[in-house]
Amino acid sequence: MSNLMRIIYTGKNFLGWDDETYRAVLAWETGKRSARDCSDAELERMVRYMRSQGFAPVASHGKKPNVAAGRKAMVSKMEALLAEANRPWSYLDGIIKRMLGEVKPLAWLNDNQVRKVLQMLIIDAKRHGRL
Numbered sequence: 001m002s003n004l005m006r007i008i009y010t011g012k013n014f015l016g017w018d019d020e021t022y023r024a025v026l027a028w029e030t031g032k033r034s035a036r037d038c039s040d041a042e043l044e045r046m047v048r049y050m051r052s053q054g055f056a057p058v059a060s061h062g063k064k065p066n067v068a069a070g071r072k073a074m075v076s077k078m079e080a081l082l083a084e085a086n087r088p089w090s091y092l093d094g095i096i097k098r099m100l101g102e103v104k105p106l107a108w109l110n111d112n113q114v115r116k117v118l119q120m121l122i123i124d125a126k127r128h129g130r131l
Contacts, residue, residue: 004043005035011050025049062089065106067114074118075106081121084130095120 012022023033029049030042038046067075082091089106095117097103106114125131 002040002043004040004047008035008043008046008050011047011055014055015050015053065089067107071111071114074114078118078121081118081125081130085125085128092117 026035026046027033029046030038032038035043064079065075082089092106093103099116122131
């Protein structure tokens, strides 16, 4: 499935269109009843129409790191704190660099280092009134 088709299906859900509405709009914009039959130019036209209706695709904030089982709870808490602050996972790179003097993936840190990163996120949340 192309990236444009993913954006269109996300937009369909965002706009709350049922299948009948979606297919009617697709037929109106492209002359086709299935996104699979559309060219890239037609898909781009559909995305432009969806944006005119209020759909705004959001940028991804990155992927949750895969860590050892013992650290999954801490990483889930970090994920919640980052989401609350509307920050990407890459925000942790700055914290880790300040803490260790170099950037390392979160998965490479030991338990104490992961705990310290979590504590720094909690302090940041309290400082900005999110906790």
